[in-house]
Amino acid sequence: MAEKKEQAGLASDRMRHLKAVIEEDVRQGKYFGAVVVVARHGVVGLHEAIGYADAAHKQPLKKNSVFNLFSTTKALTSVLVFRSIERGDLALTTRVSEIIPEFSGGWREKITVYHLLTHTSGLPTVFTPKPGMYIDHLDEIIAAICKYLHCVEEPGKLATYAPMAAHALLGEMLQRTDAKKRRYRKIVDEELLGPLKMKETSIGVRADLRSRKIVPVFMDRAPIDHLGHSNLGPNGAFEEQDAEMPWVGAVTTAGDLHRFAETLRRGGELDGVRVISSRILDMATRNQTGDRPNELFKPLAIARGWEVAPAYLGMGFFLRGDAICHHHFGTMTSPRTFGNFGAGSSFYWIDPELDMTFSFVSAGVMEESQNIERCQRLSDIAVSAGN
Numbered sequence: 001m002a003e004k005k006e007q008a009g010l011a012s013d014r015m016r017h018l019k020a021v022i023e024e025d026v027r028q029g030k031y032f033g034a035v036v037v038v039a040r041h042g043v044v045g046l047h048e049a050i051g052y053a054d055a056a057h058k059q060p061l062k063k064n065s066v067f068n069l070f071s072t073t074k075a076l077t078s079v080l081v082f083r084s085i086e087r088g089d090l091a092l093t094t095r096v097s098e099i100i101p102e103f104s105g106g107w108r109e110k111i112t113v114y115h116l117l118t119h120t121s122g123l124p125t126v127f128t129p130k131p132g133m134y135i136d137h138l139d140e141i142i143a144a145i146c147k148y149l150h151c152v153e154e155p156g157k158l159a160t161y162a163p164m165a166a167h168a169l170l171g172e173m174l175q176r177t178d179a180k181k182r183r184y185r186k187i188v189d190e191e192l193l194g195p196l197k198m199k200e201t202s203i204g205v206r207a208d209l210r211s212r213k214i215v216p217v218f219m220d221r222a223p224i225d226h227l228g229h230s231n232l233g234p235n236g237a238f239e240e241q242d243a244e245m246p247w248v249g250a251v252t253t254a255g256d257l258h259r260f261a262e263t264l265r266r267g268g269e270l271d272g273v274r275v276i277s278s279r280i281l282d283m284a285t286r287n288q289t290g291d292r293p294n295e296l297f298k299p300l301a302i303a304r305g306w307e308v309a310p311a312y313l314g315m316g317f318f319l320r321g322d323a324i325c326h327h328h329f330g331t332m333t334s335p336r337t338f339g340n341f342g343a344g345s346s347f348y349w350i351d352p353e354l355d356m357t358f359s360f361v362s363a364g365v366m367e368e369s370q371n372i373e374r375c376q377r378l379s380d381i382a383v384s385a386g387n
Contacts, residue, residue: 095111122157204251334353344365345361
């Protein structure tokens with residue numbers, strides 16, 4: 001097995017070092033634990049569960065532990081939008097108000113699918129459209145977005161990562177244009193999770209996954225309460241079985257996240273099943289925002305004294321880009337490296353030049369600037385294993 005890993009271009013000693021670094025992070029209390037998968041040319045060089053699910057270190061993590069993906073969920077929604085575009089149900093130029101007529105008025109009527117995918121809609125950066133509301137039902141979220149959220153900038157002007165509104169609207173557009181009239185969660189199951197055999201992934205906490213589900217603990221104060229209709233606590237939306245949140249609502253294992261990353265590494269196909277074309281993936285993984293900064297992360301960079309780097313936003317994906325700057329995907333990955341990340345705990349990337357994937361889920365939700373530093377360090381160590 002070690003020989004196969006070496007032949008794939010992943011040095012075993014560097015993989016052991018990556019594991020040791022995570023173990024030391026856990027020992028120092030930076031986070032509780034993590035499950036990581038590193039692969040090159042489709043060969044897994046590391047798949048380890050390290051540390052614990054809890055601060056008391058009483059519940060060891062397992063390879064099949066189930067984690068909230070938070071904003072990494074957006075990647076699932078984006079891929080489904082790509083499928084819809086390729087079928088002709090939506091287009092990059094489709095205006096949101098064409099599909100959701102109640103989303104009208106002012107600059108909102110200029111917002112297109114392209115603006116939503118590239119986070120250039122001009123909508124305000126909010127985590128919920130109305131403070132204190134339940135967020136686990138998509139119909140209620142859409143009604144509140146239509147009522148309360150209006151553009152603060154003209155669409156196409158600024159690159160401002162949308163924590164909630166963009167992919168909530170995209171999820172609703174998928175439902176309204178679906179010929180079978182399926183709910184978003186069923187579209188995800190039938191169009192993506194089923195075909196890719198991502199059997200340990202669901203929208204909402206599927207009943208058979210609950211016993212392995214890690215309850216997220218925010219080590220820094222969460223920006224808002226994430227309330228669900230079952231009133232399971234300030235972050236109860238992440239425990240709801242029937243939650244339907246196209247922006248933060250998926251749960252998965254590191255192994256399933258790796259299958260998703262491998263699908264993208266292979267140009268949109270896995271095990272003979274193609275979910276999107278290589279053409280649209282190529283378009284989606286090119287910089288769409290030029291040198292514009294990410295307005296959401298700019299204050300964080302300024303507060304830490306970091307360089308304010310370009311946003312490097314593709315369509316539905318973050319890109320590594322050329323600048324040497326603080327970045328989730330490290331400083332050593334190639335410029336076309338792409339992926340997503342979620343709230344101080346999960347991320348994945350695909351480096352097409354190195355033909356490499358990195359998938360990571362963790363317990364103990366970190367403050368975001370500290371999380372960026374962690375992700376960058378672990379990504380650089382992983383890349384150093386290549387030869």
